[in-house]
Amino acid sequence: MTYTAEKPSLAESSDQLRTRIPGWGVDLDPKDRPSVPRERFDPDLSGAHWDFPERQPEKWPRERSNEHKFLTPVFGTSCPPKGVSGTMRKYAYKRFSEARAAHWLILVAADRVDAFGSHMRSFATPRPDNPITETGVRSELSHHGIFSRVGKKRADLVHQPLDPIIVAGPWIAAGGLAYVGVKRLLKGGRGSRPSVGA
């Protein structure tokens, strides 16, 4: 037992496990494990036929971590930074290293700005964002949304009600602000009109 020197015994011996579990112990010897040792110097193994790769053309000033000496020779070109969010991203990369919380928090904030701006712009396109189709929430009906939850001891059920708030919350807040703003504007307009008796 634990409070004495011997390790607690197991219910099954190695021979029993070898019989019951297909492949039990085939990687028992660490030499057979591909990630042992952790670092294995072999520059010829990978298939690379260069000491340093050719450089991919840089078609716009590519943002990069200030912990890098230079732009890596190969990089992704998925979504160039644009607009306010792009300015925030470029600032985060240029000003703060990965070690600084500000670097990541600005990038997260830029993500929210990007999402909100993109949603707004989508309404000026033939294909505006559709929260029903884009959230996949219809699959609640087609893939047993109720049966998958009711009577199940799922720890995630306590916070799943927050998801619609996270998705719809900014829209409701923006709608509320717009409503209040318009209402005040109209009220202000009426208040500035000269009275009949003046």
Add this chain to the structure above:
Amino acid sequence: MQAMVYRGPYKIRVEEKDVPPIEHPNDAIVRVTLGAICGSDLHLYHGMIPDTRVGMTFGHEFIGVVEEVGPSVQNLKRGDRVMVPFNIFCGSCFFCARGLYSNCHNTNPNATAVGAIYGYSHTCGGYDGGQSEFVRVPFADVGPTIIPEWMDDEDAVMLTDACPTGYFGAQLGDIVEGDVVVVFGAGPVGLFAAKSAWLMGAGRVIVIDHLEYRLEKARTFAHAETYNFTDYDDIVVHMKKITEHLGADVAIDAVGAEADGNFLQHVTGAKLKLQGGSPVALNWAIDSVRKGGTVSVVGAYGPIFSAVKFGDAVNKGLTLRMNQCPVKRQWPRLFEHMRNGYLKPSDIVTHRIPLEHIADGYHIFSAKLDGCIKPLIVPNAA
């Protein structure tokens, strides 16, 4: 071509995009024939990973057929059927030369703290991913491998991340014969970690989750002893009780950033994004393993700080081991295990979803509907 496109947290859709061009002499363009949604894609989907831009195409688990190669590509040609590891790596930097392909220094300009990954935010390099009809594959002579004739497509796509990551997680545990191994999380990676622990000679394999259907899979697929943490007031105390108060020799965190089990941790991490993730499983691993034991972390976490019980890890004298899996390094041995019948990766696939319905696929996987363990994505042109 059609491609999945991120529109903001919890929102994606399929759009028409241009087929990606060759941008580097060692690029290949691959026509995707089968993809998958990974549990870590859900972190992107939920808006947890910094610098996830609207318009990006996710997807780091995919196989396909080579459509075009750049002028310096020697090992692949048009028409080759290839599997592509989720890591994008050059093969020649300090790290790649030592087999640490997941830590390549030449492919991710956006961060030095993580390598490059297909379709995994600009924090991981800004590459579009494989939940689309075509994808750009950099360093075609280094990353992709021709799929062996004997291998099924569904097995091959499972070998691009989930299976090798689970196997890698067991290796990081440095398991010796007779070790008690506890795996937190019965998702795809956890299932493969549990299965792999036996291959390395574990004497007892325990899997912890809160989803009964996944625990059932852990029993049948991975021959594991299982516990639903919602059945216990404190799963750490229960772990001590069932190990005669020693604790497990090895604990594997196969959950990562969206762990359940502590409301405050989950909400501050996964919902409010005030942490790099909800480290509930990691903290349970630290507290469940015995003093002097090893904690292996293959669950994905974001780069922002997390409330990890580091003092316990110090005071217990633990060895903490972790990394993104260098996938290609695992393949030769995993191929052997498959040919010997020890491993059938596609056994955990539960859903096959057309690309045009991928928004439903994400919701089903995220909300854990319909017994979903592993959804595959089938492009329309496949």
